[in-house]
Structure formats: C-alpha cells, structure tokens
Amino acid sequence: xxxxxxxxxxxxxxxxxxxxxxxxxxxxxxxxxxxxxxxxxxxxxxxxxxxxxxxxxxxxxxxxxxxxxxxxxxxxxxxxxxxxxx
Amino acid sequence: xxxxxxxxxxxxxxxxxxxxxxxxxxxxxxxxxxxxxxxxxxxxxxxxxxxxxxxxxxxxxxxxxxxxxxxxxxxxxxxxxxxxxxxxxxxxxxxxxxxxxxxxxxxxxxxxxxxxxxxxxxxxxxxxxxxxxxxxxxxxxxxxxxxxxxxxxxxxxxxxxxxxxxxxxxxxxxxxxxxxxxxxxxxxxxxxxxxxxxxxxxxxxxxxxxxxxxxxxxxxxxxxxxxxxxxxxxxxxxxxxxxxxxxxxxxxxxxxxxxxxxxxxxxxxxxxxxxxxxxxxxxxxxxxxxxxxxxxxxxxxxxxxxxxxxxxxxxxxxxxxxxxxxxxxxxxxxxxxxxxxxxxxxxxxxxxxxxxxxxxxxxxxxxxxxxxxxxxxxxxxxxxxxxxxxxxxxxxxxxxxxxxxxxxxxxxxxxxxxxxxxx
Ligand SMILES: Cc1cc2nc3c(=O)[nH]c(=O)nc-3n(C[C@H](O)[C@H](O)[C@H](O)COP(=O)(O)OP(=O)(O)OC[C@H]3O[C@@H](n4cnc5c(N)ncnc54)[C@H](O)[C@@H]3O)c2cc1C
Ligand code: FES
Numbered sequence: 015x016x017x018x019x020x021x022x023x024x025x026x027x028x029x030x031x032x033x034x035x036x037x038x039x040x041x042x043x044x045x046x047x048x049x050x051x052x053x054x055x056x057x058x059x060x061x062x063x064x065x066x067x068x069x070x071x072x073x074x075x076x077x078x079x080x081x082x083x084x085x086x087x088x089x090x091x092x093x094x095x096x097x098x099x100x
Numbered sequence: 101x102x103x104x105x106x107x108x109x110x111x112x113x114x115x116x117x118x119x120x121x122x123x124x125x126x127x128x129x130x131x132x133x134x135x136x137x138x139x140x141x142x143x144x145x146x147x148x149x150x151x152x153x154x155x156x157x158x159x160x161x162x163x164x165x166x167x168x169x170x171x172x173x174x175x176x177x178x179x180x181x182x183x184x185x186x187x188x189x190x191x192x193x194x195x196x197x198x199x200x201x202x203x204x205x206x207x208x209x210x211x212x213x214x215x216x217x218x219x220x221x222x223x224x225x226x227x228x229x230x231x232x233x234x235x236x237x238x239x240x241x242x243x244x245x246x247x248x249x250x251x252x253x254x255x256x257x258x259x260x261x262x263x264x265x266x267x268x269x270x271x272x273x274x275x276x277x278x279x280x281x282x283x284x285x286x287x288x289x290x291x292x293x294x295x296x297x298x299x300x301x302x303x304x305x306x307x308x309x310x311x312x313x314x315x316x317x318x319x320x321x322x323x324x325x326x327x328x329x330x331x332x333x334x335x336x337x338x339x340x341x342x343x344x345x346x347x348x349x350x351x352x353x354x355x356x357x358x359x360x361x362x363x364x365x366x367x368x369x370x371x372x373x374x375x376x377x378x379x380x381x382x383x384x385x386x387x388x389x390x391x392x393x394x395x396x397x398x399x400x401x402x403x404x405x406x407x408x409x410x411x412x413x414x415x416x417x418x419x420x421x422x423x424x425x426x427x428x429x430x431x432x433x434x435x436x437x438x439x440x441x442x443x444x445x446x447x448x449x450x451x452x453x454x455x456x457x458x459x460x461x462x463x464x465x466x467x468x469x470x471x472x473x474x475x476x477x478x479x480x481x482x483x484x485x486x487x488x489x490x491x492x493x494x495x496x497x498x499x500x501x502x503x504x505x506x507x508x509x510x511x512x513x514x515x516x517x518x519x520x521x522x523x
Contacts, residue, residue, distance in 0.1 A: 038236025051221045057455045062221030066228035069209045071480035089138045
C-alpha cells in the first residue's frame with residue numbers, strides 16, 4: 015500500500031489537547047484516544063457507539079458547547095472541543 | 101430562520117438519491133440534495149468521493165458536480181409543517197425549505213435484536229462497525245466476531261480485513277441449505293455471482309458457520325467474551341469487538357411524517373415510484389430492501405418521473421424487475437430463524453435510552469401504554485432502535501411518526517416557530 019502522509023489536527027478532548035488524523039469521525043478520534051465508552055446510561059452503565067450511522071444516539075457527546083451531538087456523524091475539526099460523559 | 105425554494109428536493113445522498121438527482125437534473129430540474137451524513141454516498145459509499153472504491157461509485161458521485169444540483173450535508177429534517185414545506189436543521193441553524201416535488205431516498209438501518217450483554221461497549225451493529233471503520237474507527241489488530249445474515253456479513257468482513265482487523269468468525273444465522281440454494285440461484289444474476297466469488301476468495305481462512313448466532317456477550321466495562329451457538333452446539337470466544345445485526349429495516353419515518361402509506365414496513369410506491377402523496381416519490385431501501393442495483397434503478401425512475409418523463413422511466417421497468425427478483429431471493433434465503441427472537445432474558449434491556457428491560461414491557465399491551473408506564477421509546481433515539489424490537493418480540497402495533505423527527509436544538513425550534521426571518 016502506498017504510504018500516504020496523513021495530515022493531523024489538534025482537538026480538545028475533555029480539556030486535553032490531542033492530535034488526530036484529519037478526515038475521521040469524532041467517534042473514531044475518541045476511540046483512538048482510548049475512549050470506547052462515551053456516556054453512562056440512566057442507570058449508570060457504560061455505553062459506546064452501536065449503529066455507527068446516526069440512528070441510536072449511543073455515541074452522543076458535547077461538541078463545541080452543543081449537547082447531544084452524535085460522534086459518529088461529525089468529522090473532527092481544528093480545535094474542536096469535545097466532552098464525553100456530559 | 102432562512103428560507104429557500106426548490107423545484108425538487110431529494111432527501112438522502114446514497115445510491116438512490118444520487119441517481120434520482122442526476123436523472124431529474126439531466127431533464128432540466130433544479131435539485132437540492134439533503135443528507136444527514138457529513139459525506140455523501142449513503143451506506144455503501146460512506147467515505148464520500150475521496151474514498152470511492154470503483155468506477156461505479158465515481159460515476160454516481162459525479163451527480164454532485166452537476167450545475168443544476170445543490171448538495172447540503174449535515175442536514176437533518178425534523179418537521180414537515182404543511183404540504184410543500186420542510187423544516188431542516190443545518191450546521192448553521194434552522195431552515196424552512198419549500199419544494200414542488202420531493203423524493204425520499206432515506207435508505208435503511210440495521211435491525212437489532214436484544215440478547216444478554218448487547219449494551220456493552222464493544223458490541224456494534226454489523227454494518228455499524230463497518231460504517232465506523234470507514235470513518236477511521238480503529239480496528240487494526242482487533243479480534244472481531246461478526247454475526248448476522250446475508251451478503252452484508254461478507255462485505256463487512258472484507259472492509260474490516262482490509263483495515264487490518266483479525267476477523268475470528270462469521271456467524272450466519274440462516275441454515276446452510278437456504279444459503280446454498282441462494283448461492284445456486286445466483287446463476288440468474290451472473291454479476292452478483294462474480295462479486296460473491298471474488299469476495300469469498302478475499303476472505304479465505306475466516307471460518308463461516310451457518311445456523312450460528314450469538315447467545316450472550318459478557319465483560320466488565322466492555323465486551324470481553326461471547327457465548328455462541330453454532331450448528332446446535334455452544335461455545336465461547338474471547339474477542340474485542342462484535343459486529344451484530346439481523347438484516348435491514350427501511351427508514352420510513354420521513355415518509356410517515358409526510359403521511360405516505362406504508363406496506364410491509366416500507367414506503368408504498370406505484371410503478372413510477374410515487375407514494376400515496378402526489379408529488380412525493382420514494383426510491384431505494386426506503387421502499388423495500390434490495391441493495392444497490394435496485395436503489396440506483398428506482399432512483400433513476402423516480403427522478404425521471406418527477407421531471408415529467410414517464411416514457412423514459414418506463415424503459416427501466418425490466419431492469420427494476422430483475423433487481424427486485426434478486427431482492428426477493430435475498431429476503432427468502434436470509435429470513436430470520438425464530439430462535440433469534442428468544443435470546444433476551446427478562447432483565448435484558450430493550451430500550452437503551454431509558455434502560456427499560458423486557459420484563460417491564462411484557463405487562464404492557466401497546467406502545468402507548470409502554471411509553472406512559474416505562475418511558476420506552478421516549479429517549480434520544482425516539483424509539484428507532486427499540487421500536488422495531490418491541491413490534492417483533494411483543495407484537496405491538498407499529499409506531500406513528502411525530503415531529504420533531506430527531507432531537508433539534510431549542511434555537512432551531514424557536515426560529516422554526518417564528519413565521520418570518522427577523523435577521
Ligand atoms: C449499516 C449498513 C451498511 C451497509 N453496507 C453495505 C455494503 O458494504 N455494501 C453494499 O452493497 N450494501 C451495503 N448496505 C446496503 C445498502 O442499504 C445499499 O447497498 C444501498 O446503499 C442503498 O442505497 P439507498 O440510496 O437506498 O440508501 P442509503 O445508502 O442508506 O442512503 C440513504 C441516505 O439518506 C440519509 N438520510 C436518511 N434519513 C434522513 C433524514 N431524515 N434526513 C437527512 N438524511 C437522511 C442517510 O444519511 C443516507 O446517507 C448497507 C446497509 C446498511 C444499513
Ligand atoms: S453510534 Fe448510533 S448514533 Fe452514533
């Protein structure tokens with residue numbers, strides 16, 4: 015496979031700056047940073063992405079101050095501010 | 101709230117929507133294509149034009165370069181307040197869109213069935229895991245079991261393997277006899293047969309077991325181990341991810357919102373792909389599961405019909421009949437085994453948004469009662485995941501569809517309610 019140079023960009027994840035490949039979803043960026051569980055259910059059980067296509071809302075996080083954004087439906091952007099378990 | 105009007109709006113930028121938009125624009129119509137996803141291509145070409153896997157995909161994406169086609173990603177339809185009007189939430193805020201005609205090409209989602217442990221992180225939908233991987237979700241080196249039914253099982257294994265995953269097992273729920281008969285019938289669809297053979301050879305070495313399904317997922321904070329049934333025997337597999345779903349369900353919410361009649365769980369259409377609402381058409385998986393060939397042909401027919409070219413649309417009827425024949429064979433071969441409907445235990449969750457277990461629903465007689473007593477289906481996904489399960493497992497009547505279709509920001513709702521744009 016040809017070696018492509020993958021551009022990276024910084025995002026802020028729960029207050030910490032991490033560099034992630036450009037063009038990936040927020041759900042992917044979170045998993046790369048070791049965060050598979052993104053929220054706690056109403057009874058406190060950990061939950062992560064299920065449907066990967068915007069239907070189930072299990073991947074919801076806060077992005078740039080907007081709550082209930084679906085991490086699987088958003089691409090990462092420069093300096094994007096993401097909060098999990100919010 | 102901003103306002104705009106288009107001769108034709110196409111909802112969905114998958115194979116059906118792109119084909120519909122192109123056919124209508126080639127016939128002189130001004131078209132707006134809206135899609136919830138950040139990139140066009142629908143389920144099959146989810147990575148957008150940059151990741152187009154073949155010439156067919158590239159040809160489909162060329163629609164977006166058409167001078168008469170406008171395209172807006174990240175667009176969520178949330179209400180249809182009257183004939184000819186849609187309220188849509190765009191990344192920059194709410195928008196009121198007028199249309200002369202509308203084509204619904206909203207595709208399908210996966211059918212989930214509950215089993216103990218299915219809420220653990222690491223348990224994904226089958227196509228869901230594929231979609232996530234296409235969006236950069238890390239799968240390289242992960243030990244993955246895929247359980248489900250039909251050709252999607254092989255397509256997903258192919259995607260994951262190409263990205264370096266260790267696919268341990270493909271568990272097909274249908275019995276070998278039905279799968280073999282389906283494969284033999286592919287001689288009538290030689291292109292499909294060639295695809296299947298190529299796919300199988302790329303997946304050489306991965307065990308493919310029929311009459312197999314997951315019984316239980318377990319782990320502390322995430323998936324660690326699966327208990328499976330294969331051909332009547334039981335066994336355990338340790339793994340990192342499970343991709344698991346049982347067929348596809350047409351996305352009918354938008355059609356229901358517009359008052360379109362449904363038939364057999366899909367948006368009902370006539371020969372020209374028109375729904376029960378004049379001027380509203382539907383194409384692709386939304387009006388019946390059948391795959392990409394059917395989606396593209398139906399899209400073209402809908403686009404031509406909406407553009408006032410019924411004669412040209414008619415010429416595509418034989419090709420559509422051929423594609424629907426394939427769809428019928430698929431549905432018959434990979435119909436669900438009854439054992440899959442009995443995996444949930446009384447404490448297994450049905451509604452993941454509100455944490456409602458099966459036993460809480462068993463005493464309810466209808467959706468209405470279940471919603472009032474348990475809050476089932478009242479959470480963020482608005483019953484999209486638990487609704488079909490409750491209908492299948494408990495025999496509840498299908499749900500209606502009420503606006504807002506998806507949670508929208510308060511700002512958008514408020515601006516939608518004000519009749520004129522003050523800005
Ligand atoms: C998870 C999944 C994975 C699949 N993977 C494959 C595969 O690898 N290979 C294959 O051949 N087939 C695959 N399929 C089958 C697939 O359905 C068809 O191949 C084909 O993509 C169907 O085309 P379509 O245009 O009808 O629908 P889709 O491709 O599903 O396109 C529908 C589009 O409508 C959009 N949409 C839906 N509702 C709204 C709304 N309310 N507002 C705005 N936009 C909306 C969606 O975001 C989507 O982009 C998959 C299906 C699913 C569900
Ligand atoms: S994983 Fe289901 S909405 Fe994102």
